[in-house]
Amino acid sequence: MAITATKGQTGLTGNSAVAYAMKQINPDVCAAYPITPSTQIVEDFSGYVADGEVTTELITVESEHSAMSACIGAAAAGARVMTATSSQGLALMWEMLYIASGMRLPIVLANVNRALSSPINIHCDHSDSMGARDSGWVQLYSETVQEAYDNVFMAVRIAEHKDVLLPAMVCLDGFITSHAIENISLIEDQEVRQFIGSYNAKASLLDTDKAPTFGAMTLPDTYIEFKRQQSEAMTRAKGAAIEVMKDFGKRFGREYGLFETYRLEDAEAAIVVLNSAAGTTKVAVDALRKEGKKVGLLRPRLFRPFPWQEIAGALKGCKAITVLDRADSMNAFGGPVFSEVRSALYDLDPRPRVMNRIYGLGGRDYKVKDAVEVFNEALKAAETGRVETLVKYITL
Amino acid sequence: MATLKDLSKQQELFSGGHRLCAGCGIPPIVRLVLRAANGPVVTTTATEYLEVGTTIYPYTAWRCPGYTRPSRTRPRP
Amino acid sequence: MVEKKEYPLGGVIPKGGTAHDYSTGGWRKLRPVVDLDKCTSCLICWVMCPDSAVVTEEGKMAGFDLEHCKGCGICAAECPDKVKAIKMVEEAE
Ligand code: SF4
Numbered sequence: 001m002a003i004t005a006t007k008g009q010t011g012l013t014g015n016s017a018v019a020y021a022m023k024q025i026n027p028d029v030c031a032a033y034p035i036t037p038s039t040q041i042v043e044d045f046s047g048y049v050a051d052g053e054v055t056t057e058l059i060t061v062e063s064e065h066s067a068m069s070a071c072i073g074a075a076a077a078g079a080r081v082m083t084a085t086s087s088q089g090l091a092l093m094w095e096m097l098y099i100a101s102g103m104r105l106p107i108v109l110a111n112v113n114r115a116l117s118s119p120i121n122i123h124c125d126h127s128d129s130m131g132a133r134d135s136g137w138v139q140l141y142s143e144t145v146q147e148a149y150d151n152v153f154m155a156v157r158i159a160e161h162k163d164v165l166l167p168a169m170v171c172l173d174g175f176i177t178s179h180a181i182e183n184i185s186l187i188e189d190q191e192v193r194q195f196i197g198s199y200n201a202k203a204s205l206l207d208t209d210k211a212p213t214f215g216a217m218t219l220p221d222t223y224i225e226f227k228r229q230q231s232e233a234m235t236r237a238k239g240a241a242i243e244v245m246k247d248f249g250k251r252f253g254r255e256y257g258l259f260e261t262y263r264l265e266d267a268e269a270a271i272v273v274l275n276s277a278a279g280t281t282k283v284a285v286d287a288l289r290k291e292g293k294k295v296g297l298l299r300p301r302l303f304r305p306f307p308w309q310e311i312a313g314a315l316k317g318c319k320a321i322t323v324l325d326r327a328d329s330m331n332a333f334g335g336p337v338f339s340e341v342r343s344a345l346y347d348l349d350p351r352p353r354v355m356n357r358i359y360g361l362g363g364r365d366y367k368v369k370d371a372v373e374v375f376n377e378a379l380k381a382a383e384t385g386r387v388e389t390l391v392k393y394i395t396l
Numbered sequence: 397m398a399t400l401k402d403l404s405k406q407q408e409l410f411s412g413g414h415r416l417c418a419g420c421g422i423p424p425i426v427r428l429v430l431r432a433a434n435g436p437v438v439t440t441t442a443t444e445y446l447e448v449g450t451t452i453y454p455y456t457a458w459r460c461p462g463y464t465r466p467s468r469t470r471p472r473p
Numbered sequence: 474m475v476e477k478k479e480y481p482l483g484g485v486i487p488k489g490g491t492a493h494d495y496s497t498g499g500w501r502k503l504r505p506v507v508d509l510d511k512c513t514s515c516l517i518c519w520v521m522c523p524d525s526a527v528v529t530e531e532g533k534m535a536g537f538d539l540e541h542c543k544g545c546g547i548c549a550a551e552c553p554d555k556v557k558a559i560k561m562v563e564e565a566e
C-alpha cells in the first residue's frame with residue numbers, strides 16, 4: 001500500500017500502520033518470518049525494502065527461531081533491529097527471547113496477538129504474549145491502530161533508553177486491530193527521527209580491537225548478579241516509559257500513561273482489561289453510567305514491567321474489580337493479569353473483592369452485553385462484599 | 397603457501413587458560429581455523445563444550461570478538 | 474567479592490583473551506621437557522598443543538608455557554618418531 005500523506009488522517013489497518021512505523025524508523029536490520037495475523041507487517045515492510053524506501057537489511061529466514069537468532073546477532077553487532085510475529089511464531093522464538101533480554105539487546109518486536117495451538121486457531125487471544133511475559137521483554141499493549149502505531153516509536157525509545165537496554169514487544173489484537181482499518185494520524189518522518197534519535201550500542205561484535213565475547217558462560221559465582229542487573233533494568237523501565245510517553249505527548253499531542261482509566265474516579269465496580277476489548281467495555285460503562293451505576297475501567301498499557309503501585313493506587317476506591325483475561329494460565333487459578341492485579345491490590349485497606357473472567361479465547365467475540373453482565377456481577381459483589389465465583393469462563 | 401614457521405609468527409587468537417580437558421582435540425582445530433582466516437575474524441559458535449570451556453566469565457580464550465549462540469541455532473542436516 | 478558496578482552489561486566479556494590470566498598449570502601431572510639439541514623446530518608440537526602452551530621464538534620451538542600446559546603429552550606423542558625431542562616427566566620429580 002502506498003502511503004503518501006503524512007499529515008492529517010490516513011486510513012490504515014493495524015498491520016500497515018506498524019509496518020509504516022517501521023519504515024519511518026528505518027531500522028538497520030529486520031529478520032522476520034511471516035505468520036498470520038502479522039503477515040502483512042512483514043509483507044508491507046519487505047515492499048519498502050524492495051522499493052528502496054528504507055536502507056534496512058531484510059533477512060528472510062527459515063523459521064521464527066532463526067528470525068530472533070538473526071535479530072540477536074545483528075543487535076549484538078550494534079544494529080537497531082526490529083521484527084514482527086504472532087502466536088506459534090512467538091512460541092518458536094521462546095528460547096531466543098530470553099537470550100535477547102539477557103544479553104540486553106534493545107530489539108523491538110511487534111506481536112499481533114493470536115491464540116496458541118492446540119487446537120489450532122488463527123484468531124485473537126493473548127496466550128502468546130502472556131506466555132512470554134517472564135522472558136524479560138518490556139511489553140506494551142495497544143487498544144487501537146493509532147495506539148499500536150504510536151507504541152512502536154515509544155517501544156524503540158524505551159528499549160534503547162540508557163537506564164533500560166532491554167528488548168520491547170508491542171502487542172495488538174490479531175484481526176480485531178491488525179486487520180481493521182482506522183483513520184489515524186501519522187507522524188512526519190523527520191519528527192520520528194528526532195523522537196527516536198540514534199542508537200549507539202555499548203559493545204559491538206564487530207569490534208575487533210577490544211574483541212568482546214558475547215554469550216559467555218557464567219557459573220554460580222556470577223549468574224545471579226547478571227540476573228539482578230537485568231531485573232533492576234526492568235524496574236527502571238517504568239520510569240523510562242513514563243518519561244518517553246510524556247515526551248511523546250508533548251511532541252505529538254497524544255497523551256499516554258502506564259495505563260488508561262475510563263470513568264474510574266468514583267467507580268465502585270471496575271473491569272481491568274487489555275487491548276481492544278477495552279473499547280467494548282467503555283460502551284458498557286457509558287450505558288451503565290446512564291442507569292446511575294458507578295462503574296469504570298482500567299486498561300493496562302505497560303504490562304512489563306508491571307506498574308503495581310500505580311495500578312493499586314488507581315483502583316483503591318473500588319469495592320469490586322473483575323479482571324478480564326484473554327489467556328488462561330492453566331493453573332486452575334485464573335489468568336495472568338488477574339494473578340498480578342489481585343496481588344497488587346493485596347496491601348489495600350480496605351481490600352477490594354477481585355474476580356477473574358476468562359473471555360474471548362481463540363477470537364470469540366466479547367460484546368457489550370458480556371461487559372454489562374460482568375459489571376452487574378461486580379456491582380453485586382461490591383454491595384454484598386461477597387464473591388460468588390472467583391474464576392470462570394465467559395463469552396461461552 | 398604459508399609454512400608453520402610463518403604461521404607461528406602470527407598473533408595467537410586462541411589463548412591458553414581455557415577450561416577444556418587436557419588433551420582435548422578441539423583447540424588445535426580451532427587454532428588452525430583461526431590462523432587460516434586472513435584479516436579480521438569474528439566467530440560465532442553454537443553452544444557446546446568448546447564455548448562453555450573457553451568463555452567462563454570473566455575469562456575468554458578468544459582474542460577475536462565472538463558470540464556463543466544457543467545449541468538450537470546450529471544448522472541441522 | 475567483585476563490586477556490583479563492575480559487571481558489564483548482559484554478560485559480555487568486554488575484552489578478548491582474558492583466559493590468559495587464568496592458570497591451568499596446576500592441572501599437570503606430567504611435565505613436558507624438550508631437548509632443544511634434538512629438536513628440528515618442525516613445529517608440529519606447536520600446532521597440536523590444545524593449550525597454546527608451546528612457545529615459539531622467530532619461528533623456532535623455544536619451550537613451554539607452564540602456566541597453561543596441562544601435561545597432556547600430545548606434544549611428546551606428535552614429535553616425529555625420528556626426533557622424539559620431548560619427554561614427559563613426573564611433575565613431582
Ligand atoms: S603437554 Fe599438552 S598442554 Fe603441555 S605443551 Fe604438550 S601438548 Fe601442550
Ligand code: SF4
Nearest residue numbers: 512513515516518552
Ligand atoms: S615436534 Fe619435536 S621436533 Fe618438532 S618442534 Fe616440537 S619438539 Fe621440535
